[in-house]
Amino acid sequence: MKVVPRPTPDKWVRVTAGVGYVYAADPADGTYIVVNDADYDVRIPDAHATLRRLDLIVAQVHDAVDDAGTANDWDIVVVQGTPAQVPQMPGLPPASLPLAAVNVVPQAPSFPEKEIVDVREFLVASGGIMPVAGGSSRRRIQRSRCTGWTRRSCTSTTGTGGRPCSMTATGSRTGR
Known part of the structure; x- marks a missing residue:
């Protein structure tokens, strides 16, 4: 779910098709x-007249149990920052996955690619290969070598609330 400018420059950005894993508001609830499954356009709120702002584009899950609401769905939303001379990143809402930060410049008619910063985190299955940014602009390959599983510390064999304790891969990663 990469965030890119729309082909026709305007106050909207496009989130491309993709899959994401969002941590639940309660860590014991997993992900x-x-x-x-298709491009999705999101409107960025109008800029301040003289100050810059940083906005986050996030995938946010709504769970009736965690939110104490009625919705059980997810949406792609803008978390609007506060205008300032030196803007700060807004806080991340619970149960949300950050996709991009957008630098909202005063009086700008659109958001060129240079104002959109990709903040996605990538996952790879054990033994899989993931491209990662290296010391230069070229890409490196990193491979996971999982050698086993280790139980994270918890107070019982079933964890809290009857849920199993989480497991963590052990092993190493190699850069090539």
Whole structure:
């Protein structure tokens, strides 16, 4: 779910198709899988007249149990920052996955690619290969070598609330 400018420059950005894993508001509840199966356009709120602002584009899950609401769905939303001379990143809402930060410049008619910063985190299955940014602009390959599983510390064999304790891969990563 990469955030890019729309082909026709305007106050909107486009979130491309993709899959994301969103941590639940309560860490004991695990993760949600969200699937964006087509491009989705999001409008960025108007800029301040003289000050810059940083906005976050996030995939946010709504769970009736965690939110004490009625919705059980997810959406791609803008978390609007506060205008300032030196703007700060807004806080991340619970149960949300950051996709991009957008630098909202005063009186700008659109958001060129240079104002959109990709903040996604990538996952790879054990033994898989993930491209990572290296010391230069070229890409490096990193491979996971999982050698086993280790139980994270918890107070019982079933964790809290009857849920199993989480497991963590052990092993190493190699850069090539």
